[in-house]
Amino acid sequence: MSSDPWGRVDETGTVYVRTADGEQVVGSWQAGSPEEALAYFERKYEGLVVEIGLLEKRVKTTDLSSKDAMAAVGHLREQVDAHHAVGDLAALRVRLDKLVELVDARREERRAQRAKQSDEARHAKEALVAEAEELAGSDQWRAAGERLRALVDTWKGLPRLDRKSDDELWHRFSHARSAFSKRRKQHFAHLDAQREEARKTKERLVAEAEGLSKSTDWGATAARYRDLMSEWKAAGRAQREHEEDLWNRFRGAQDVFFAARGSVFAERDAEQTENLKLKEELAGEAEKLLPITDLKAARAAFRALNERWEAIGHVPRDARPKVEGRMHTVERAMQEAEEAEWRRTNPEARARAEGLTGQLQAAADKLKGQIEQARAQGNDARAQKLERELEGRQALLDQALKGLQEFGG
Structure with a gap:
């Protein structure tokens, strides 16, 4: 018979293991010595120790599922409980019990982690839904569309929630995207209609411009082209594939007209510049008539100059006031000389002027007498009033005398 602290072999070859509940039969050994029998079953015990150690390591360091871990613990426990090994089986059961506790703790940790992740995912998806619903009303079509696509990618990267919650949030998210897409589609359809209308309007404007x-x-x-340009701007933009071609035709038609007008105006400007030179020479000749000493000769000379002036034609608009002003100055001097001559040779006007002057002189003399009389009487107030009246009459008299002098009298 052979034995060690954890087991023995009796004389019949039966192998026993010692436990807290007494000896338990491990098996029967007939192939060799008792020592070999104990060594064999001790190796089986060491195998269990190794397996339990590996399982402990997997539970602690890998993401082994609780289900698989518990199945492995159960399998090892069956082997320990079967007493097919020699060693401290109670110690193995303690380690297996601790493994169960560790698996339970890891299960709770994972459950808490999943709950936390789920809560975070819920908040993240609710935030995505809120942003999507806000973007649904945006008119920033490109930016909002790109942002919504980015939100979809973000959504796909988040964990799923429970079916009910996930479906409800996805429904809101999808509805917001659909609402935005519908509004964008309507916007661009309306824009396409506007651009088509703009194309028709611009084709009409181009046809008129070319005509x-x-x-x-x-x-x-030129005025009509300005109006057409205003109508063009008011029409809005046509489709991109039509806009440039229509604009080139529209501008091309205007360029043809304005080039032709520019050529004609250049010839006209050259002619008007020459006309200005001729009129400046005539104005210089007219100015030599001043001052007028011989009215009859000056009138004849000015008439001849004016006939030549009228025959010359237009001058540049910006130079016209100055050169015409020089002729008008001579013409006004001629008119003033004629008026002065008429006044000198008009007996009725002279008689009226003399009569008015006499009346004013008589009135002034009368006022002077009244002033002297008032002062003699000591009535200074009346005298001062009469003097003010005399000042007014004297001013009229001076004016009448000046007019009378124009008649040479």
Whole structure:
């Protein structure tokens, strides 16, 4: 018979293991010595120790599921409880019990972690839904569309919630995206309709512009082109594939007209510049008539100059006031000389002037007598009043005398 602290082999070859509940039969050994029998079953015990150690390591360091861990513990426990090994089986049961506690603790940790992750995912998805619903009313079509696509990618990266919660949030999220897409589609459909209307309007404007390109009614046509440009701007933009071509045709038609007008105006400007030179020479000749000493000769000379002036034609608009002003100055001097001559040779006007002067002189003399009389009587107030009246009459008299002098009298 052979034995060690945890087991023995009796004379019949039966192997026993010692436990707290007494000896338990491990098995029967007939193939060799009792020592070999104990060594064999001790190796089986060491195998269990190794397996339990590996399982402990897996539970602590890997993401082994609780279900698989508990199945492995159960399998090892069956082997320990079967007493097919020689060693401290009670110590193995203690380790297995602690493993169960560890698996339970890891299960709770994972449950708490999943709950936390689920809560975080819920908050994250609710935030995505809130942002999507806000974006649903945006008119920033490109930016909002890109942001919504990014939100979808973010959503896909988040853990799923319970079916009911996840479905409800996804429904709101999807509805917000659909609402935005619907509004964007309506917007661009309306925009397409506007651009189509703009295209039709601009084609009409182009047709009119091309029809006017050969017009020689410079003023009216230029004004119409300005109106057409205003209508073009008010029409809005056509589709991109039409806008540039329509604009090139519209501008091309105007360029043809304005190039032709520019050529004509250049010729006209050259002619008007020459006209200005001629009129400046005539104005200089007219100015030599001043001052007028011989009215008859000056009148004849000015008439001849004016006939030549009228025959010359237009001058540049910005130079017209100055050169015409020089002729008008001579013409006004001529008119003033004629008026002065008429006054000198008009007997009725002279008689009226003399009569008025006599009346004013008589009134002034009468006032002077009244002033002297008032002062003699000591009535200074009346004298002062009469003096003010005399000042007014004297001013009229001076004016009448000046007019009378113009008649040479």
